[in-house]
Amino acid sequence: MSGSDVQLVQSLSRGLAVIRAFSGARPRQTLAQVAESTGLPRATVRRFLHTLVAEGYAASDGTVFWLTPKTLELGFSYLSSLGLPAMAQPHLDALSRSLNESCSLTVLDGPDVVYVARAAADRIMSVNITIGTRFPAYATSMGRVLLADLPPERIAHAPARPRDAARWLSVVERALAADAATWPEIQAPDPAAAPSKSSWERYHHESWQVLQASRASIAQLAEDIEMQPEVLLAPAVLREVIWQAPESGPHWGTHAVARSLAEAGARPWQVDYTAPLIAAAHAAVRDA
Numbered sequence: 001m002s003g004s005d006v007q008l009v010q011s012l013s014r015g016l017a018v019i020r021a022f023s024g025a026r027p028r029q030t031l032a033q034v035a036e037s038t039g040l041p042r043a044t045v046r047r048f049l050h051t052l053v054a055e056g057y058a059a060s061d062g063t064v065f066w067l068t069p070k071t072l073e074l075g076f077s078y079l080s081s082l083g084l085p086a087m088a089q090p091h092l093d094a095l096s097r098s099l100n101e102s103c104s105l106t107v108l109d110g111p112d113v114v115y116v117a118r119a120a121a122d123r124i125m126s127v128n129i130t131i132g133t134r135f136p137a138y139a140t141s142m143g144r145v146l147l148a149d150l151p152p153e154r155i156a157h158a159p160a161r162p163r164d165a166a167r168w169l170s171v172v173e174r175a176l177a178a179d180a181a182t183w184p185e186i187q188a189p190d191p192a193a194a195p196s197k198s199s200w201e202r203y204h205h206e207s208w209q210v211l212q213a214s215r216a217s218i219a220q221l222a223e224d225i226e227m228q229p230e231v232l233l234a235p236a237v238l239r240e241v242i243w244q245a246p247e248s249g250p251h252w253g254t255h256a257v258a259r260s261l262a263e264a265g266a267r268p269w270q271v272d273y274t275a276p277l278i279a280a281a282h283a284a285v286r287d288a
Contacts, residue, residue, distance in 0.1 A: 014040055018048045019057070019071065024128060028066045075132050085117035085131075092119040097199030102129075106142045109134065113143040122197030122239070148172050194243035206285060211242045213281035218274055233274045237264045245282060254279040 021037045035045040052058035096103040096119035105117040112134040137143030201208045222229040258275040
């Protein structure tokens with residue numbers, strides 16, 4: 001069916017444009033800002049915003065507007081009918097735990113990929129990708145995998161960024177023609193490395209509680225001695241030590257914790273400060 005055969009409801013299209021104007025980068029906007037980002041007249045935007053507020057999909061303090069959690073109903077209707085995210089989530093969690101990397105499931109939606117399920121790895125610095133996030137397909141690794149399975153004519157005539165799509169098509173063609181012996185090697189994950197945050201909390205809950213209790217104790221001590229917690233003990237060292245702690249058997253004593261900290265690279269003064277705290281946290285969780 002061509003575009004000319006479809007009878008568009010212009011008011012619905014405009015209302016959806018107003019909803020899409022809000023994003024993680026601009027979660028709260030004035031009427032003027034929404035009008036500028038959508039290109040709609042301010043009077044039109046005002047009617048749509050007040051309608052969204054009346055229906056519970058937006059809120060306002062009289063000047064600034066923002067979306068409410070009720071807007072999730074619009075996306076969850078699709079997700080619940082899809083069923084795929086729920087089936088994929090356990091596999092994403094297991095893969096993320098095995099690789100210690102974030103793993104996601106996306107679907108193609110026109111020129112974009114849309115995230116429908118995700119297992120995020122625990123990182124000091126991370127990218128804020130959530131369910132519903134969309135990126136241009138050509139610019140992401142998963143999008144390129146999905147594009148690679150499309151007929152060339154669909155890629156070449158993508159509705160957005162045709163120049164980039166054509167460039168990506170040429171990259172795919174060169175990759176398919178390359179000798180497999182020239183492909184880069186995939187490094188096996190370190191089996192001793194701590195898992196992702198979500199996997200750790202879900203599958204090793206007691207160990208996760210020890211980590212959280214240790215973090216809280218170290219943060220309190222850091223405040224008492226006027227020092228940054230990450231200076232008192234690097235987060236990566238703490239995660240490594242807690243992950244290698246025994247999950248059964250006798251309590252993990254201060255001397256054993258101190259030895260593990262030293263092996264992980266902690267300095268002697270850091271060991272002296274934090275080993276008793278970690279041992280106490282381990283004992284408290286085990287005895288709870």
